[in-house]
Amino acid sequence: MGEPINVTVTGAAGQIGYALLFRIASGQLLGADKKVKLRLLEIPAATKAAEGVALELQDGAFPALAGVDVFDNPKAAFDGTNVALLVGARPRTKGMERGDLLEANGGIFKPQGEAINAGAAADIKVLVVGNPANTNALIAQQHAPDVPADRFTAMTRLDHNRALAQLAGKLGVSVEELKKVTIWGNHSATQYPDVSHALVNGKSVAAAINDQAWLADEFIPRVAKRGAEIIEVRGASSAASAASAAIDHVYTWVNGTAEGDWTSAGVISDGSYGVAEGIISSFPVTAKDGQFSIVQGLEIDDFSRTRIDASVAELVEEREAVRKLGLI
Ligand SMILES: NC(=O)c1ccc[n+]([C@@H]2O[C@H](COP(=O)([O-])OP(=O)(O)OC[C@H]3O[C@@H](n4cnc5c(N)ncnc54)[C@H](O)[C@@H]3O)[C@@H](O)[C@H]2O)c1
Numbered sequence: 001m002g003e004p005i006n007v008t009v010t011g012a013a014g015q016i017g018y019a020l021l022f023r024i025a026s027g028q029l030l031g032a033d034k035k036v037k038l039r040l041l042e043i044p045a046a047t048k049a050a051e052g053v054a055l056e057l058q059d060g061a062f063p064a065l066a067g068v069d070v071f072d073n074p075k076a077a078f079d080g081t082n083v084a085l086l087v088g089a090r091p092r093t094k095g096m097e098r099g100d101l102l103e104a105n106g107g108i109f110k111p112q113g114e115a116i117n118a119g120a121a122a123d124i125k126v127l128v129v130g131n132p133a134n135t136n137a138l139i140a141q142q143h144a145p146d147v148p149a150d151r152f153t154a155m156t157r158l159d160h161n162r163a164l165a166q167l168a169g170k171l172g173v174s175v176e177e178l179k180k181v182t183i184w185g186n187h188s189a190t191q192y193p194d195v196s197h198a199l200v201n202g203k204s205v206a207a208a209i210n211d212q213a214w215l216a217d218e219f220i221p222r223v224a225k226r227g228a229e230i231i232e233v234r235g236a237s238s239a240a241s242a243a244s245a246a247i248d249h250v251y252t253w254v255n256g257t258a259e260g261d262w263t264s265a266g267v268i269s270d271g272s273y274g275v276a277e278g279i280i281s282s283f284p285v286t287a288k289d290g291q292f293s294i295v296q297g298l299e300i301d302d303f304s305r306t307r308i309d310a311s312v313a314e315l316v317e318e319r320e321a322v323r324k325l326g327l328i
């Protein structure tokens with residue numbers, strides 16, 4: 001199995017943490033052939049609860065789990081870490097948009113970025129889940145100048161999975177029959193779930209659905225507002241599905257995308273598709289040898305252009321807002 005891989009999870013005593021940690025311990029984050037050492041970071045008021053989770057992890061007797069440590073200090077928690085899952089942040093409640101959390105949560109990601117810069121392993125990979133995920137990832141990245149910028153990613157895999165599930169339901173197929181679905185932009189209601197390149201068993205999804213009104217007026221808002229729907233129906237923000245998407249994101253990053261397919265992830269923009277350089281935006285990405293690459297050369301029609309531009313404009317505004325708050 002080789003040396004254990006250090007995985008730091010922030011917000012370890014929270015809802016997502018509880019759903020996530022046991023899946024990591026069972027080997028689903030990186031592959032069952034790799035041992036993991038968990039490093040749980042919490043605020044001081046919640047370290048006791050995190051210690052309780054650590055006891056339960058021990059009780060799972062997971063062969064892939066090489067150890068669990070609990071920290072209340074980011075410098076210690078990120079020291080030598082290979083994979084960092086930045087989950088710890090306040091979730092929104094009914095009636096809020098994720099952007100409303102910028103002021104409440106943004107401050108968490110500056111010291112964490114600095115701690116990653118100071119002590120993480122050279123191969124560090126960071127996934128930001130805490131909302132607003134894209135801009136929080138940007139804040140962390142901006143405070144880690146010695147870490148390659150492409151190691152900071154934000155989670156839009158949950159949106160991607162939601163899109164797959166909605167399309168599979170509409171078409172009466174299994175999710176594995178779908179390929180090349182894309183989420184563009186922000187993990188917010190402005191995101192653009194795009195099926196214009198998507199395939200079902202090798203044929204165009206748009207042609208198979210043959211209903212532009214359903215795509216524009218039902219599918220897109222359903223996916224983009226699913227987080228709010230979960231909060232409304234469940235009474236709390238999504239947790240197990242978010243944990244599942246975090247597992248998928250990192251597993252794909254490390255183990256690669258399948259030939260002829262791609263996934264969606266918030267990655268630093270190099271200006272591809274006219275997306276403002278330097279923001280963390282969701283793109284269609286492939287993964288190979290532990291690296292995400294933005295899929296190049298896709299045709300963007302007028303409908304897609306308008307939607308991508310709207311979400312990117314929101315991300316640029318969020319960047320301005322955190323500049324004004326002195327967070328970057
Ligand atoms: N990107 C996505 O798709 C997605 C999906 C679901 C939820 N989320 C977001 O994930 C975040 C966590 O959600 P949750 O339901 O687990 O919330 P939660 O309130 O149950 O847990 C959050 C935990 O983070 C801890 N925390 C707060 N500040 C911290 C810090 N500075 N360092 C370490 N830990 C800290 C809290 O003590 C708490 O235990 C929220 O911001 C939520 O909106 C994102």
Ligand SMILES: O=C(O)C[C@H](O)C(=O)O
Pocket residue numbers: 091092098131158226227228230237238
């Ligand atoms: O919507 C939220 O606030 C939680 C999360 O980002 C989600 O998409 O479920």
